[in-house]
Amino acid sequence: MKYITLFIVLFISILPVLSQDDDNPVLWSHEYHKISDTEYELIIKGDIFEGWHVYSQFTADGGSMPSEFTFDKAGTDYELIGKTEESETITEYVEVFDVDETFFKDEVVFTQKIRLLDPNVRQIDVNLWYQVCKEVCIPVEKDFSFSLDGGTVIKSEKEVDARSLAMGKALKLDLKNKTLLTDSVGQALESKSGLWGIFGLGFLGGLIALLTPCVFPMIPLTVSFFTKHSQKKSKGIANAILYGFFIVLIYFALSLPFHIFDSVDSQILNTIATNIWLNIVFFVVFVFFAFSFFGYYELTLPSSWANRMDAASSKVGGGFGIFFMAVTLAIVSFSCTGPILGGLLGSTVLEEGDVAVNLTAGMTGFGVALALPFALFALFPAWLNSLPKSGGWMTTVKVVLGFLELALALKFLSNADLVAHWGLLKREIFLGIWILLFVLLTLYLFGVFRFPHDGPKQKLSITRKGVGVVSAAFSLYLILGLLNISNLKLLSGFPPPDFYSLQETESDCPLGIDCFKDFDKGIAYAKSVNKPVLLDFTGWACVNCRKMEENVWSEPDIYPILKEDYVLISLYIDDRKELPREEQFDFKFDSGRVKAIETVGEKWGTFQTLNFNSASQPFYVLMSPNLEVLNSSIQRTDSDTYRDWLKTGLAKFRELSME
Known part of the structure; x- marks a missing residue:
């Protein structure tokens, strides 16, 4: 039976909910001036956060989207006098779109004059759609209601009382x-080193994803397609390399939404990363991922997604067609790459600092590793003959990943427990569960028990036995740490701190x-x-x-x-x-x-x-x-x-x- 996983979509959808509306990078207010008994001037002002900009109504076609106003019941209750006027704008050439874009910085003021057609109208409703941009753009829809009684100014800013101001x-x-x-300077170098480390972590995750049954068999098929279906060998190689580039681009793009929240509020990603219920969601998601790796069910995205992308790649030629092929790969391989990406996302969230930048480094590393063989085997097609055949070893890789997913899942449960001070997962309990997990992994690797998707029983390979020995050694290391015979400095930060213990501490x-x-x-x-x-x-x-x-x-x-x-x-x-x-x-x-x-x-x-x-x-x-x-x-x-x-x-x- 196949399951359609909603967990990644759920996580992405949670982020805007956790980011409060107060964090919008434009603070709006509105007012009106009465010109005569039937004519009014509507004024909408926006204070734009530093570094952000909002596009004009009249920015050039072919570039970013312009601001657009919709005046409800215009033409029936009232009529517009002229166009909506704007405050001073800035115009700059943008190389990406090859156009001159017009936008506002720091402040924007829109002014629109109206004439009432019905003297009994006492409210004017206006809708504004706009883009506010920094490194990325956020589309926003904002409604304004002008009450024509009393001439008061209605502001959307939240007022703060004297007590709050004093505190x-x-x-x-x-x-x-x-x-x-x-x-x-040393800290800057440390930060740079940390980014390369996270890139390496993502690269390692991509290499592991290559060994899964969702991705590995596609390497020779895809490379052969490019090299055999091109009139020139050089053209086939160029297409395969472009295919690899688009894979990197797709995974890089997946990290961009996180920069929105980091730019809006410096604490928002910290809040997200340490949110109790979000950590619980991570825990459940990772447990679900783990049991899919154990073979109890299969995670897939809707098949219609892959079919549409595949159809698009056939209809659209050239670079766009290759791009849709890369998107198709990302979708059909999700059942194997999704849990690994989840682990990468989780590991990045656990790393303190600029989470958005860290995630971009990690996702880019993942994409590079996933794309690398398509480019290399296109350049050196003879290497394809040296690839090992698909087989039971891939199932073993998935089971090992399943145990690692469970171990990481426990870290998220521990985060929630520590932040909420529940006292449910003390250090000794955490280490005890990890010991159990790695002992079970050791027993599996040595063939003591099997999972549903394991093939016929065969002689254990030297590699499998070697990984089993490593797992057994790690289990012993955890046991010695639990008994305080040795420290667990190699795991610093993963188990709860020493003072979060079942034993009384001073x-x-x-x-x-x-x-x-x-x-x-x-x-x-x-x-x-x-x-x-x-x-x-x-x-x-x-x-x-x-x-x-x-x-x-x-x-x-x-x-x-x-x-x-x-x-x-x-x-x-x-x-x-x-x-x-x-x-x-x-x-x-x-x-x-x-x-x-x-x-x-x-x-x-x-x-x-x-x-x-x-x-x-x-x-x-x-x-x-x-x-x-x-x-x-x-x-x-x-x-x-x-x-x-x-x-x-x-x-x-x-x-x-x-x-």
Whole structure:
């Protein structure tokens, strides 16, 4: 029986729901002026967020879509006097479309005069369709209603009361030496290295996808099609390479929607990644993927999709036809690539930092690996004879992937448990389930039990036995970690932290270091003991935070500095615990956007963005109790760099204390 999976579609559809309407990058207001008893001037104003732009009604054909107005009941209740006028525009040549585009930056004002045909009309309804663009474009439809009674201005901005304004103002710190906060060159290199690592992770996922029965048999068939059905060999090779390029382009394009949310609100992807119910959805999706790999059912997209793309590729010639062939491959191979892409998406979400950029790097790597053999075998067709035949080894690959999907699924359940403070999946329980999974994988690889889609029993290959030995060794490694015989530094960030344990612990702070989870309380204590502050922006579900704590903070020449010389203030950006009612408020940004601060994480996430212009975790700042910045901010780094950073800040604090 075949199932049509809705889970990827479900996830994509969840994102706009989680992104609130307040995050629209244009803040609109509208008003009218009465000219006479029958004539009115309707005015619509938009404040556009920095870096974004809205297109004019009169931008050139062949480029981006223009803004369009629809005036309800125009011609019956009232008539338009002239065209809708616009404020000052900008015109620039766009090479992609080869046209001059006209658009607005910072602010847009539309003005339309009307004359009433029916003197009893008291309301004018107007619809505006427009595109607001940055790296990508968001199509938006906005309705405005003008009440012609009283001449009042109706604004769509949310008003903020005096109490909220005061609480929002209190979040802003009066930092001294703020210029020191600029990140160092080393961190930029670290970030670049991290992107290449994520690209490599995506590339590895693409290589694994090549070994699945949905993709592997298509390599010789597709390459042969291009080389045999072209009049010239060079033309066939060029078409195969173009086919590979379109595969890369398709997977790259799948990541672009995520940039919309990252551009609208610096915290939105963090909010999505640590959303409790979204992590539960991920958990269910990955379990569902895993059992499809075990052979209990098959995941497919609707066959009509593939049929339409295949028909399009036949009807449309040249490059467009090859593009539709690439789309067809992406659709028909979904039952194997979908779960791997889900794992890639999940791994990227677990990585802190710019999730959208990370996802683009990972998806591009996946596409490159998937496209590479089509180009290479077209260039060197003799290599096709060396390809192994399809067979039972592909089933083994799928089962191994199924166990890995289950292991990753447990991480998402752990994220939800940590963020919500349910206490259901403590460290020992998490490790125990992982041990069970990898023991079962070991037994399967050694032929102890089988799954429904396994073929006739055959002699185990050397490769299968080798993977079984690796799985057994990993199971032993987990057991030794569970018994505290060895540490699990290789897995830092995946299991819950040490202090999230079934056993009673003295502190719920990393490594047992005394810490404060409230900034004001931590600063007050630092003043009383005259010690500098290590401000730690972290998260319950932050993998890189755990890696820093378990691999860097634990170093014998770093741990004493943290424990004895600094006051640690750990602010959890993904903490979904609700603030007391009296501490909840609406925060109004300088742009006019209003954000409701209702949870601990929302408060400290806004605090981080407002004061340090950052939304990544881990993120560390050194300061004195008097808010004097002691060193540049730093993120994930190596032990030597971190130790020197701490010592430099400590020396600066002592120097300030002697003045």
